[in-house]
Amino acid sequence: MATQGYNYFAVVDQPEVIDDFIFKKPVVAIASRYPIVEITAVKPDIELAQALGLTDNFSFSRKALRATINVPHAGNCDCYVVHFKSKRSMIELDKREKNFTPEKIIIEQLKANIAGSWGSTLQRGSEATLLIIDMIARREATNNPMILMGDFNNTLTDGVLNHLLTNTLHFVSTIDREAYLAKYCLYDAWHLFEVAQTNETQSKNELTRTPTHYFGAGSSVLDYILLSCEFDASYHDSLYQVSAYNTYDRHLINPVFERDGESTDHGVVQVTLTLRS
Template sequence: MVSSTRYCIATFNLLNFAAPPMSFYQLHEHYNDTQWLTKIQFLTGLIEHINPTIIAFQEVFSIQTLQLLCEDLGLPYFATVATPRPDPIYPNVLFHPVVAIASKVPFRTAQALEPSPELLEYLNNQHHFEFNRTPIKCTFDLPGFGPLSCYAVHFKSQRVHSMAHMLKDSPQDDPLLTLLHQTVGTMQSQISRSLEASIVYYHALKCQREKQHATLVLGDFNDQLTSPALSFMTQSFPPAVTPTHPESVGLTDTFLFADNNHKYPTKPPSHYYQGSGNVLDYILASKEFNPNCEQPKIRGLNYLSFDKHLDVTRSDEDIRYSDHAAVAIEFFV
């Protein structure tokens, strides 16, 4: 019997991971001791259940707390590339949560993803571009598999930035302001999310072609892949079940590669809003993760969704857990 090695790569939006006494966004938004203990117990149990080789996190405020938790769970390699920002008046109130990644295997490299100047010039967006949450680009050597480049992301949310300052002396319930938020504001949010995705996509495809690295883009995309803002990320590269050109590049939703996807009537939602489910969290992969190609690098791949903590009937967030499912791929070499 031929032995095989299991690898598991996961992503999870933690929902405001801010250890007491820190607050998130507003002074009154924080955990009491009981809520925080419940959250830590929940997260510990979930990570133990997933047993990831590599896991990406979103909405991280308390970096050191998460790092120590991961170390205790056998994930000693940990990276972030940014830090949350405190309120200038109330330093216990934090803004701008960050992306983090933890691993059982050492990083070859781990750094902030820098936008390509030539791409920004092409997109006519050269001035003061910043990601809403800076992605992490990291590389690994997986024994039996080879080099792997991972992009841990959290794209711009669908939340609209207020335009009230543009209509001086207008009340918040001004019908014109509401209309502008629903149209211009929503479009601006989509443009920002699409620009961030374009930068990651361009970098990932260049990495595939120039370094011949297997590639994963994983995280909270804050939109569905079929949306106009993100559909380009997989549009030209469907899963190949016939021999493909050896130099082909592209990304595919790993759910389509998975040996077990036939067990699901549809792809499981990773987030619920007002009782409606959407897939917002993704793991996109290069061709090396396709077990159906002519000369596969892996023996098989399963798609895993960890959503038992989600209550579709809730209309508000339960900060003790998360409003997102964790998603993962499990593969064997």
């Protein structure tokens, strides 16, 4: 990363070594061109977790990272990197220990898939909930701009993670809601890019969002960059705007083994933030 100009690099966990250079349980990391002034792993609020019906030893499937980075003009900015729980079933059926008939194996596998997939969904949604609560508390304490990025392993619109973009509040006056809510909300960088483009051209162009993941004949957006209001061109006190949004996917669309043999199986979301004049 340093050879590419990213001289600051940090992790908050270590993968597990299986054998020599083979690892499992990958971790998240952050690389920056600007100084990292603080690095920490986000810890879930256990009291809140228990109130949600979770165990008192709840933890993120992969530790979530928060790096405070000194960004030009914006000052200290809190950058969060996550890799939420995958949709892979949490329950694996061991068929070796039981003398199952072929039909029984299918039935037990079906039950394990249903229960295990729901367990993964609960874990993923709970991770997002406890993270955004921590982000709001941090924002209240520091007023630092916020960036949340990573592999969400879910779309933001199907109900499991859409609370990351909550921008409504019941039983609060319109004046108070508009005055305070924007400060604590996150915004999808893609939609902020659309807003910035509309502001510049006075007309909404037909922009198409590129998927970040392909499975069989289907595709979806599972990887996101979410930003606080400081990066929203329509917000009166914003510092930056999203001037470009790209998804790097050459390694998926036109892979070359020598170059892409160890690449990620996701498209890489890239945004350009431009200082507003």
